[in-house]
Amino acid sequence: MERSNxxxxxxxxxxxxxxxxxxxxxxxxVTIIGLWYGEENWRGRHAWNRYRxxxxxxxxxxxxATYIPKSVPDEQNFCRDAIPQDIFSTQPFxxxxxxxxxxG
Numbered sequence: 001m002e003r004s005n006x007x008x009x010x011x012x013x014x015x016x017x018x019x020x021x022x023x024x025x026x027x028x029x030v031t032i033i034g035l036w037y038g039e040e041n042w043r044g045r046h047a048w049n050r051y052r053x054x055x056x057x058x059x060x061x062x063x064x065a066t067y068i069p070k071s072v073p074d075e076q077n078f079c080r081d082a083i084p085q086d087i088f089s090t091q092p093f094x095x096x097x098x099x100x101x102x103x104g
Contacts, residue, residue: 012018
């Protein structure tokens, strides 16, 4: 009596020979993916270094600290005034007569 193709394939896959072949294919796949990622990382790092060197040669700074503005002195800072400080306080609010009032 002839066995079905599914049963024969399953028996072959569960044999040592089949497991060995599956593991070899899996190892090759992982190796190829690892090499591909390594090559892409190398290309990306090389391209970034070339871009960074060319940009810095033109005099443009790539340091984020140069683009952050200096802090505003307290006497010129509107948010350090009393009214904005009350608005941004962390006290919970209560509702009375359709008005939101700070608690306490």
